[in-house]
Amino acid sequence: MRGREVEARSGARSGRAGPVRFKSIPRDPSSQDDRNRTPNQPKWQPSRSLPSKNRTGRQRPSRRNRTRDRIDFEQRKRQALDDVATYRVVSMRDLVEHSFGGNAFAARKGIDALKNEGLLHEHTVRVKSGKTFRVVFASQKGRRQAWGSRKNDDQRYWCGLAKPSEIRHDAAVYRAARSEIAKLAKAGATVKRIQLDYEMKSRVSKIAEKARSKDGGEAAFLAKIEAAKQMHLPTDGDGKIHYPDARIEYEDEQGSLGRVDVEVTSGNYRSKGLQAKLSAGFKMYANGNAAKQRIASALGIREPKSAGGGKGGSR
Template sequence: MDREMGPIDRQEMNRPGTEPDQAPRSVDAPSRDRRPMLGRNYAYFLSQAEMETMKDIGRFRTIALDDLAQIRYHGNQGQNSEDLRSLQDQGLLARRTIWTGGRQHQFTVLVLTEKGKALLEQEGQHLGQQKVYAGFVKPREVHHDAAIYRMYQAEAGKIERSGGRIRRVVLDYELKQRVYRPLAKARAKPGALGSAEYAKAQAEVARANQLRVVHGKILLPDLRIEYDTANGERAHVDLELATHHYRGASLRAKAEAGFKMYAPQGSLGGSIPYDPEHVAEIFSF
C-alpha cells in the first residue's frame, strides 16, 4: 500500500542512480524496472510499463480487464496480473465486476482512483494535453464505455499504418463540457430557445469544436482521435459506437454529423432495418 514519506524515502528518491532510464525504448516495450516516485506525501514504486497502463486506463476512463490483457500486454497474463496487483495494492487502481444475464456472466472493468489520476497528472510528461479520468461510470453504461477502447484500437491501427501519429483521444465527457457550458449561457437569455440568436450561438459553438448541428442539435461522438498525418498535418476523426438500439434515423443523423461508425463484430445482427437513405458504412472490430 502507499505510505507517508519519511526522510529515508526522500534520500532514496534523490540517491544517484535512481533517476529514470533516459535511454530510448520501444513504445511497445516500456521498462519494467520499478522506481520510487513521489506523490502527494506518498512514495509509490512504479515501472514505466505500469505508468503506461495507468495512462491507458485513465484516458479511456473504463477498460475491460480482458481487453487490457489482450491489447496492452499482448496476452501475457502473468505480467498483466503482476502490474495490476501492484497498482491496486498502492491504491492507484480499482476494479469492479459487473454481472449480466441473471448473474450468469461476469464482466470486470478497471478504473483509476483519484490518487492514480493525481499521480498521472503530476507526471506531466506522460500526458501532454491528454485528459484522464477516475472512478466508475453508471453500471448500465459500463459495457458501452469499455468497448470504446477496442474501437479506438481498430481506428488507431489504420491511422498508424498510413504513417500517422496519435496525439490524444477526446471522450464525450470533454466535448460535453466544451459544448454545453456556452450553450447554457446562450439559453439563459430571455426568449433564447428557438430564436435566431440562439441558432447562431449554437452554430458558433459547433464550429469552434469542429462539430455539426444536425436537426437543431449538436451531435457528439463517443470518441475523437486527434493525430498528425504522414505529411505532418493536424487531423481528427470522430468515432461512434453503434449498438443494437440504433435505428435508421439515428444512424442517418450520426452520418450527417460526419461520424465514422463502429460496432463489435456480430453485435448488430439484423437489428438495424435496411434504409436506402442510410449510406454510412459501419466498421467492425
C-alpha cells in the same frame, strides 16, 4: 465480447450513407499464446523466430523478443494507467492485450501493483445473460498521477465509474478506439489527444449556458450550434448535435493534423441518427450481433452470407 465495425465505402460525407460493410474488430494474434500459457510453461516460439548467431558468434534476439524488450514492465504499467484514466473504463481482457502485450501474468502483476498503490480499482460487471467480465477504472489518485505524466496538456483524464448501465458500452469504446489507433500507427501517424463524448458535451453545454444567462434561450441555441460547428460536430435540421463516443486527434507523417470520430452502436439506434453519423464520417462499431443486425435492418442492408453458406459457397 467482440464488437463489429461499420465502415462506409462510398458516400461517407454526402447527404446519404453509401454502401457499408461489417467487420470484426481485429485482435492482436501474437497475444493468443501468452494468454493461454500456464505459469510453468515456457513461451512457444516458431523455429523461424529462434535466436540466430551473428558473425561474432553471439546470439541475436528474435524480432518478437526485440520488440517486447523495448517496452519494460514499468513502462507497461504507466501505459495501462494512462489508458484507463483516458478512457475512464477498460475491460481487463483489453488491458492485458494492449498494455501488456497479451501476457496475462505480467498484466495481473502490473494491475495488482497499481491497485496496491491506490491508483486503480477493479470491478466485476454482470450482464443480462448472467455472464460477468472485469473492468478497471482509475481512482482520484490515479487520475492525478496520469495527469502528472501527461504528454499533452489538453488531454483530459477521468476517475470513477459512469452509470452501471453504460459500463459495457464504455469498455467497448476503448476496444474500438484502439482498433483505429492501430490503423493510424501503421500509416505513421502519432496520436495527440483522445476526447470522450463527456468532454465534448460539457464544453458545448458550458458555452450554451453562458449565452443563456446573458441573452436568453434563443442565444443559447445559436451559441450551441456555433460551438458544434467550431468543434466539427455534425448537427441535423432540428439543431441536434451528434457526438462521437471518442475522438482521436492525430498528426500524420507530414505534420498535418487530423481526427477520427469513433462511435459504438447498440441495437436501439435509429436509422436517422445512424445515417447522420455515417455521413459525417464517423467510424461505426456495432456492439455485438444484435446491434449489427439492427443497424443493417435500419439501413436496408442485406448482410453477405459467410463463405460456404448457401449455394455457390467457396471452399
